[in-house]
Amino acid sequence: MKIYVAGHRGMVGGAILRQLEATRPEAEIVTRTHDQLDLSNQAAVADFMQAQKPDEVILAAAKVGGIHANNTYPAEFIYENLMIEANVIHQAFRAGVERLLFLGSSCIYPKRAPQPMREDALLTGVLEPTNEPYAIAKIAGIKLCESYNRQYGTDYRSVMPTNLYGPGDNFHPENSHVVPALLRRFHEAKQRGDSEVVVWGSGTPMREFLYVEDMAEASLFVANLDPATYRANSDPMLSHINVGTGTDVTIRELAETISEVVGFTGTLAFDASKPDGTPRKLMDVSRLAAMGWTYKVGLREGLERSYAWFTDPSHENRMV
Numbered sequence: 167m168k169i170y171v172a173g174h175r176g177m178v179g180g181a182i183l184r185q186l187e188a189t190r191p192e193a194e195i196v197t198r199t200h201d202q203l204d205l206s207n208q209a210a211v212a213d214f215m216q217a218q219k220p221d222e223v224i225l226a227a228a229k230v231g232g233i234h235a236n237n238t239y240p241a242e243f244i245y246e247n248l249m250i251e252a253n254v255i256h257q258a259f260r261a262g263v264e265r266l267l268f269l270g271s272s273c274i275y276p277k278r279a280p281q282p283m284r285e286d287a288l289l290t291g292v293l294e295p296t297n298e299p300y301a302i303a304k305i306a307g308i309k310l311c312e313s314y315n316r317q318y319g320t321d322y323r324s325v326m327p328t329n330l331y332g333p334g335d336n337f338h339p340e341n342s343h344v345v346p347a348l349l350r351r352f353h354e355a356k357q358r359g360d361s362e363v364v365v366w367g368s369g370t371p372m373r374e375f376l377y378v379e380d381m382a383e384a385s386l387f388v389a390n391l392d393p394a395t396y397r398a399n400s401d402p403m404l405s406h407i408n409v410g411t412g413t414d415v416t417i418r419e420l421a422e423t424i425s426e427v428v429g430f431t432g433t434l435a436f437d438a439s440k441p442d443g444t445p446r447k448l449m450d451v452s453r454l455a456a457m458g459w460t461y462k463v464g465l466r467e468g469l470e471r472s473y474a475w476f477t478d479p480s481h482e483n484r485m486v
């Protein structure tokens with residue numbers, strides 16, 4: 167059994183690789199770095215898939231970033247993600263790959279979808295402008311999988327992660343997501359002895375956060391589901407599966423918790439000039455629960471593990 171993990175040096179791909187190595191010792195796991203194989207290059211992906219002919223593909227490679235990055239580089243977010251998914255999914259099919267898992271995002275749902283958001287809320291309303299290009303690419307990824315399944319009988323599956331965080335995250339001060347951004351900002355403020363930390367936006371948006379080890383476990387759970395169970399719990403035209411905790415907090419509550427975890431004793435300030443983005447995007451996770459998976463690591467524990475990882479001098483914190 168040969169499994170190709172695309173994006174293995176990223177936060178989710180890295181967690182998936184660790185769990186595969188621990189649980190599938192018999193499998194041959196294939197990886198390539200971005201420098202070794204640019205997945206936006208159609209010919210390079212075709213040559214790689216024809217040479218490797220993996221049995222399974224886990225597509226965790228993508229152009230990923232927080233609200234500021236999405237709002238600043240929309241062309242990169244739509245182009246890179248469309249190219250990566252089109253190349254990997256099409257070339258996997260040409261190489262006879264039977265099973266593939268595509269990672270989308272909770273941002274595929276309409277800005278004002280009823281909460282919690284069920285899988286059938288997809289394409290029922292306008293998207294959040296700050297990440298619409300990325301969301302369009304991710305929706306196209308789901309439809310690529312579904313279209314190859316319908317026309318060619320492949321078994322290409324899609325999971326929609328909520329906001330993720332944990333070891334291996336991107337800690338870039340501007341382009342990162344809120345959890346790594348605030349872990350770093352509170353840590354540096356504590357080290358400098360600052361009296362205040364500025365948090366972007368109003369603090370009122372709500373977000374759901376899933377620890378990356380849980381995401382990796384859920385990804386492999388869905389990837390390994392027998393086809394009958396997967397089909398019985400999903401719809402061929404709405405085949406994606408939400409992955410989250412089913413609980414959310416305000417950004418203010420998140421910032422206060424991170425401040426406590428870091429041990430910062432100053433005050434919070436909110437910068438209203440920064441975008442809030444979607445007011446809320448809580449996922450309905452009952453479909454995945456019905457299949458037999460629920461999350462394990464709560465937010466406080468996950469933040470404590472993430473902060474320990476961030477401050478561990480034995481590795482370089484990635485910033486892209």
Ligand SMILES: NC(=O)C1=CN([C@@H]2O[C@H](COP(=O)(O)OP(=O)(O)OC[C@H]3O[C@@H](n4cnc5c(N)ncnc54)[C@H](OP(=O)(O)O)[C@@H]3O)[C@@H](O)[C@H]2O)C=CC1
Nearest residue numbers: 173175176177178200204205206227228230269271329330
């Ligand atoms: N993090 C989050 O909160 C969420 C993530 N997701 C999805 O989960 C998946 C994984 O995200 P995450 O692990 O956080 O992202 P990361 O940015 O941590 O990892 C993405 C990986 O993809 C690689 N990559 C990017 N572009 C290319 C390319 N053209 N060719 C080859 N490799 C490439 C990156 O390599 P390099 O850095 O060297 O360019 C990196 O290793 C993505 O599909 C993302 O959309 C969904 C919802 C939330």
Ligand SMILES: C[C@H]1O[C@H](OP(=O)(O)OP(=O)(O)OC[C@H]2O[C@@H](n3cnc4c(=O)[nH]c(N)nc43)[C@H](O)[C@@H]2O)[C@@H](O)[C@@H](O)C1=O
Nearest residue numbers: 231232233271273297342343344347365366367441442443
């Ligand atoms: C996973 C998800 O991630 C993105 O959407 P997002 O959830 O809006 O992402 P975010 O984590 O960047 O922000 C969440 C909230 O947090 C607030 N916030 C406060 N202070 C900081 C801060 O310092 N940095 C950041 N990034 N946000 C901050 C910020 O203003 C916003 O209200 C898209 O990639 C989307 O496509 C997607 O898939």
